[in-house]
Every structure is written in structure tokens, then in C-alpha cells.
Amino acid sequence: MARRYPDTHVLYRHLTREFPLIVKGEGCWLIDEDGRRYLDGCGGAYVASLGHGVTEVVDAVSAQIRSVAYVSGMSFTNRAAETLADLMAGLALGDLGHFYFLSSGSDAVEAALKLARQYWVERGHPGKSVIVAPEPGYHGNTLLTLSAGARQHYRKYFEPWLLDVPRIPAPYEYRCPCRGADQSCPRCSGAVLEKTLLRIGPEKVAAFIAEPVGGSSTGASVPRPGYWRTIREICDRHQVLWISDEVLVGAGRTGTWSALEPYGAVPDIQVMGKGISGGYAPLASVAVPRRIADVLARGSGALLHAQTFSHTPMMCAAGVAAIQYLRDHELVSRCATMGRVLHRELGALRALPHVGDIRGRGLLAGIEFVADKESRAPFPRAARFAERFTSAAQQAGLMVWPNIGHADGTDGDLVMLAPPFIISEEEIGEIVARFRTALNNVNGEQ
Ligand SMILES: Cc1ncc(COP(=O)(O)O)c(C=O)c1O
Numbered sequence: 001m002a003r004r005y006p007d008t009h010v011l012y013r014h015l016t017r018e019f020p021l022i023v024k025g026e027g028c029w030l031i032d033e034d035g036r037r038y039l040d041g042c043g044g045a046y047v048a049s050l051g052h053g054v055t056e057v058v059d060a061v062s063a064q065i066r067s068v069a070y071v072s073g074m075s076f077t078n079r080a081a082e083t084l085a086d087l088m089a090g091l092a093l094g095d096l097g098h099f100y101f102l103s104s105g106s107d108a109v110e111a112a113l114k115l116a117r118q119y120w121v122e123r124g125h126p127g128k129s130v131i132v133a134p135e136p137g138y139h140g141n142t143l144l145t146l147s148a149g150a151r152q153h154y155r156k157y158f159e160p161w162l163l164d165v166p167r168i169p170a171p172y173e174y175r176c177p178c179r180g181a182d183q184s185c186p187r188c189s190g191a192v193l194e195k196t197l198l199r200i201g202p203e204k205v206a207a208f209i210a211e212p213v214g215g216s217s218t219g220a221s222v223p224r225p226g227y228w229r230t231i232r233e234i235c236d237r238h239q240v241l242w243i244s245d246e247v248l249v250g251a252g253r254t255g256t257w258s259a260l261e262p263y264g265a266v267p268d269i270q271v272m273g274k275g276i277s278g279g280y281a282p283l284a285s286v287a288v289p290r291r292i293a294d295v296l297a298r299g300s301g302a303l304l305h306a307q308t309f310s311h312t313p314m315m316c317a318a319g320v321a322a323i324q325y326l327r328d329h330e331l332v333s334r335c336a337t338m339g340r341v342l343h344r345e346l347g348a349l350r351a352l353p354h355v356g357d358i359r360g361r362g363l364l365a366g367i368e369f370v371a372d373k374e375s376r377a378p379f380p381r382a383a384r385f386a387e388r389f390t391s392a393a394q395q396a397g398l399m400v401w402p403n404i405g406h407a408d409g410t411d412g413d414l415v416m417l418a419p420p421f422i423i424s425e426e427e428i429g430e431i432v433a434r435f436r437t438a439l440n441n442v443n444g445e446q
Pocket of ligand 1: 104105106107109138139140141159211216247248273274303361
């Protein structure tokens with residue numbers, strides 16, 4: 001029996017929808033109290049990368065809680081935080097060797113932005129405060145991260161509280177006026193950032209923040225091979241810190257630990273979240289090199305972002321166990337291999353009505369729906385295509401993640417897939433079959 005507001009005391013994420021009650025997770029599947037099975041095609045919110053019910057991780061977290069669940073990061077360190085930082089340093093890009101642990105992606109992006117600002121003030125550049133970010137883009141739901149994000153429907157009631165954040169167009173070939181065909185296109189190459197920095201005055205800019213591969217905001221758009229090296233050069237030339245937000249696409253999701261690995265470019269600050277702990281505890285991280293942390297160490301002495309649950313043993317133990325499990329079972333390379341299978345099989349959906357584009361890397365895929373394939377015209381928002389598809393998919397026992405508004409801020413419908421890295425070929429076949437059923441049902445309603 002599904003639950004809905006106000007029949008119970010829970011204030012649900014949506015107040016007009018029903019919520020099935022999940023009682024168990026097994027591998028790539030979720031099971032509700034009535035025994036209905038859902039294929040977890042997006043790992044919840046891109047979180048369950050190891051799959052559900054991994055006893056090694058459960059045992060490690062419970063062992064940590066039995067020994068000590070919580071100590072304040074104000075007074076103590078703990079073995080789980082030390083081990084997690086060592087493991088992540090071993091996997092990190094370039095000089096990103098020091099880690100601050102928090103319990104959500106929004107908290108970590110907020111901390112990274114504050115760190116960038118604090119770094120410039122402590123280096124004697126108090127005029128550097130502006131954040132530049134791409135549109136479409138999403139970086140979290142606290143007020144500073146909401147300011148950095150460009151998702152209008154999340155921002156609309158809170159505009160009076162948000163900062164002005166100058167934008168560059170995100171690398172998004174399917175929606176670029178050049179349609180990805182122009183090799184010299186400044187949007188697709190990243191060169192557009194330079195013009196924006198010069199317009200603002202680089203001496204006022206603290207940081208440029210962006211996702212290295214698109215998450216749901218651009219439906220897994222993959223920038224060109226030279227994109228991030230161009231961004232690195234521009235940021236260096238103008239003394240702007242580059243923050244890579246890998247909350248959604250990091251921790252192996254695109255087939256490499258960092259989504260930036262294939263680009264050969266290293267950011268100044270990197271944020272991860274979601275899949276680092278596989279969902280066995282809330283966990284996010286901010287990675288910095290010594291050249292940045294030392295400025296604070298020599299100055300104020302601390303990142304001014306104290307939170308009760310930062311560096312908590314229980315949360316870090318989940319990260320340690322999840323990363324060890326990924327490593328022992330070679331799941332990141334499996335993600336790359338099974339990602340190729342997923343994208344090959346999804347290719348069959350291109351021929352279906354209203355499938356405009358399918359893109360992504362590793363076990364991350366975005367499927368963009370359009371009213372007209374030739375012109376790429378989106379459906380009007382009132383048609384609620386993404387929402388109707390998502391509920392049809394749930395009816396067919398497939399969980400996907402919808403996104404709207406990417407075409408012009410209001411219109412645009414896409415759904416995302418990001419299954420656990422343990423997914424089998426047979427289960428990928430199930431994703432494609434259930435996707436097809438859901439789309440046929442939605443198209444039948446038109
Ligand atoms: C790119 C990106 N950054 C930040 C966040 C915020 O993370 P959280 O929802 O854990 O606060 C998200 C969440 O979806 C995200 O996709």
C-alpha cells in the first residue's frame with residue numbers, strides 16, 4: 001500500500017504523489033512491502049553504485065558504530081577519516097591530496113566555494129568574490145549552491161536570497177546553435193569562459209565551478225576532448241580557481257574514478273559525493289592541494305565551514321568500505337565495460353518517436369525527448385513529458401531520473417540512467433525493454 005500526504009506524519013518530497021514503501025534492496029533491485037520489484041535504473045539519485053545489500057559494507061559500518069559512532073571533528077580525528085583520506089589520495093588527480101568530509105553534496109560544494117573565497121582573501125585579494133558557472137547547471141540546494149546552479153524551477157521562490165552568478169553556456173552540443181558541428185565553436189571548446197572573465201574583470205572572480213561531464217542538467221553531455229585543458233589554461237591565465245563538481249559524475253560513474261581522467265586536466269578543488277559511499281551512509285568530500293590549504297594554514301588556520309557531522313567516523317567508514325569494495329571487485333573498470341554495453345543497447349531506442357538524443361559515458365546515460373526530431377523543438381512544459389515518462393517507467397518497474405527545463409530554462413524533457421556498476425547484460429536488456437514499454441505507453445496517451 002503506497003503512502004501519501006497527509007495520510008501519515010511524513011512530509012514527503014512531493015505532496016501530491018504516492019510513495020511505495022521499500023522494504024529491501026538486492027543488487028540492482030528494490031522491493032516494496034507488497035513484493036513489487038523495481039529495477040533501480042538510476043541507483044536512486046545516482047548513489048547506489050555498488051548495488052544494494054553489500055554485506056561487506058554493512059558489516060564495516062556496523063563495526064565502526066560499535067567501536068565509536070561519532071566524535072567531533074573539532075577535537076579529534078578518527079581511523080575511518082584517516083583511512084578514507086589515504087584511499088582517496090591514492091585515487092586522486094594531480095596534487096589533490098587533502099580531503100574534507102561532509103554529509104551531502106550541497107554542503108561540500110558550499111564548502112568548496114567558501115574555500116575558494118577564503119583562499120583569495122587570505123592571499124590578499126579581497127576583491128575576488130564572483131563565482132562563474134555554466135547554464136544549464138546544478139550544484140546543490142543550499143542558498144550559495146542554488147545561486148551557482150541555473151535550475152530555474154528550484155530557484156524561483158528564493159531569488160531575493162540568491163547571489164548574482166554570471167554564466168557561460170554549458171558544453172552541450174545537442175542544444176548548441178552549432179549542433180556540435182563547428183570545431184571552433186567557443187561554447188563547445190570552452191573558449192567562451194575567457195570572454196566572460198574579461199567582461200566581469202578577472203580581478204573580481206574567485207572561482208569557476210562546473211561539472212566535468214554533464215549530470216542531469218545537460219543529460220550527460222560529454223565535453224570535447226580538449227575542453228578542460230582549455231578551461232585550465234584560461235583559469236591559470238586569469239588567476240581564477242577551477243572547482244570541479246563531481247558529486248554526480250565522480251567516484252567511478254563514468255568509467256574512471258574522476259570524470260576528468262580522460263581529459264588530462266587537474267582542477268584546483270574537486271568535490272565528490274553520492275556514489276563515494278554507495279549510499280551506505282551520507283558522504284561527500286572536498287579535495288584540495290597543499291598549495292591552497294597551506295594559505296589557510298599560514299593565515300586564519302581553518303576552513304570556516306564547521307559542521308557537526310564533518311569527518312564523522314560512521315560516515316567515513318562507509319566510504320572506506322565502499323571504495324575497498326569497488327577496488328577489490330574492479331567495479332570502476334566494470335562500469336566502463338558495462339557502460340559500453342548499456343550505450344550499445346540504448347542505441348536501439350533512437351528510432352523510437354520523440355527520442356531526440358542518447359548520450360553519456362560509462363554507466364551514465366541521458367535520453368532527451370523532443371516534440372520534433374529534425375528541429376529538436378522541445379515539448380511545451382505543460383505537456384509534462386518527462387514526468388509522465390517517469391511515472392510510466394515506474395509502472396513498468398523501472399526507476400529513472402527526470403530533468404526538465406534544459407532546452408531554454410522552462411521547456412526540455414530528459415531522463416537519466418545510472419544503474420549500479422554490478423549490473424548484468426540481462427538486466428541492461430530489462431532496462432531497455434521496460435524503457436520501450438514506458439515510452440510506447442506515453443506516446444499512446446498523446
Ligand atoms: C552536480 C551536483 N552537485 C551537487 C549536488 C548536491 O548534492 P546533494 O543532493 O547530496 O546535496 C548534486 C545533487 O544532485 C549534483 O548533481
